[in-house]
Amino acid sequence: MKKIIKYIFLLACLGAVGIGILIFGIIMKYKMELPDVQELVENYEVSAPSIIYDRNGEVVDTLYQEARDNVSLEEIPEYSKQAFLAIEDKRFYEHHGIDPRGLLRALFVNLRSGHARQGASSITQQLAKNAFLTMDRTLSRKIKELIITIEIERVYTKEEILEKYLNEIYFGSGAYGLKTAAKQFFHKDIQDINLAEAAMLAGIPNRPEGYNPRRKLDNAIKRMNIVLAEMREDGRITEEEYQEALTQKFISEQEADPKEKQIKKLLLFIPEKIQGTMKIRNLQNWLRISC
Structure with a gap:
């Protein structure tokens, strides 16, 4: 009986070691596929938004895929x-x-x-x-x-x-x-x-x-x-x-006025016109539009 218990215990230990090695191997495999986390964090860059100005140089709106500051x-x-x-x-x-x-x-x-x-x-x-x-x-x-x-x-x-x-x-x-x-x-x-x-x-x-x-x-x-x-x-x-x-009161923002709606339509139209010659992701880094 003691031999059987010893045998079962040995099998359990070997099984645990085997599972541990398998898990370690899987982790190392996926870890090798990943970039260095610190390098990934430090080199992360966000595309700058494109700003739309009117004829007087005033900012009308910001064109972005991601707004981030x-x-x-x-x-x-x-x-x-x-x-x-x-x-x-x-x-x-x-x-x-x-x-x-x-x-x-x-x-x-x-x-x-x-x-x-x-x-x-x-x-x-x-x-x-x-x-x-x-x-x-x-x-x-x-x-x-x-x-x-x-x-x-x-x-x-x-x-x-x-x-x-x-x-x-x-x-x-x-x-x-x-x-x-x-x-x-x-x-x-x-x-x-x-x-x-x-x-x-x-x-x-x-x-x-x-x-x-x-x-x-x-x-x-x-x-x-x-x-x-x-x-x-x-x-x-x-x-x-x-x-x-x-007790803080919040007021729902009013619907945009007609001029703002026209500007929003313009913002949707501009990228489509320019996409034919340059990718939109590149536009986010340099575009300055006047209207």
């Missing part, structure tokens, strides 16, 4: 950073990129509430997904995402990861990054947004089109209230700050 972490109000941590990754400073505990908590909260109240992926995972990978839903892509997530945590500090995330995250309407979103939705510099606005911005990336304050203000306000409630529950804001933020 980076900001340092120090320039972002503390309550804005706390809003993202509360709703997207409560244990950001405690885990190493992958947070099984946070995933289980988010699944439980989301099932209990009946909708996606909290994010299931860590901020580092979202950064890997949004900034460095395609959106293909394949096993290969998921493995690469996990490898990049671990590499990002190894190479960068938490502050650097959070800053990169806040500059990369998509808010809808072509706006990438927190600074651009503050300008686009509230016409403010990021340093000037208040707590309620910060909470609303933090709620948008979960579903950019569904929580876009320009198009669905009621949804955006409901989502903002959830973010504020999470911040209060975590102790990131006081009860007084929470109640004051709830």
Whole structure:
């Protein structure tokens, strides 16, 4: 009997070693296919927008595929950073990129509430997904995402990861990054947004089109209230700050006037005319149009 137990134990050990070697081999295979994470981050460039001027040299509008304006972490109000941590990754400073505990908590909260109240992926995972990978839903892509997530945590500090995330995250309407979103939705510099606005911005990336304050203000306000409630529950804001933020009034932007509509039509027409001689991605780096 002892020999049988010993034999089974030996087989189990050999099996575990074999599985470990197999997993290690798979990870190394995919890792070799990936570029160096640090090089990828440092060499990342965003195409500059093309600006349209009128005959007097005044800026009429900006033509872009992606509107993005980076900001340092120090320039972002503390309550804005706390809003993202509360709703997207409560244990950001405690885990190493992958947070099984946070995933289980988010699944439980989301099932209990009946909708996606909290994010299931860590901020580092979202950064890997949004900034460095395609959106293909394949096993290969998921493995690469996990490898990049671990590499990002190894190479960068938490502050650097959070800053990169806040500059990369998509808010809808072509706006990438927190600074651009503050300008686009509230016409403010990021340093000037208040707590309620910060909470609303933090709620948008979960579903950019569904929580876009320009198009669905009621949804955006409901989502903002959830973010504020999470911040209060975590102790990131006081009860007084929470109640004051709830009194914030938001006004839905008016429909564009006829002149603005004509300009928007022009913006749609211009790229089609020029695409025949040059790729649109190249246009984003140099084009200056007068009208």
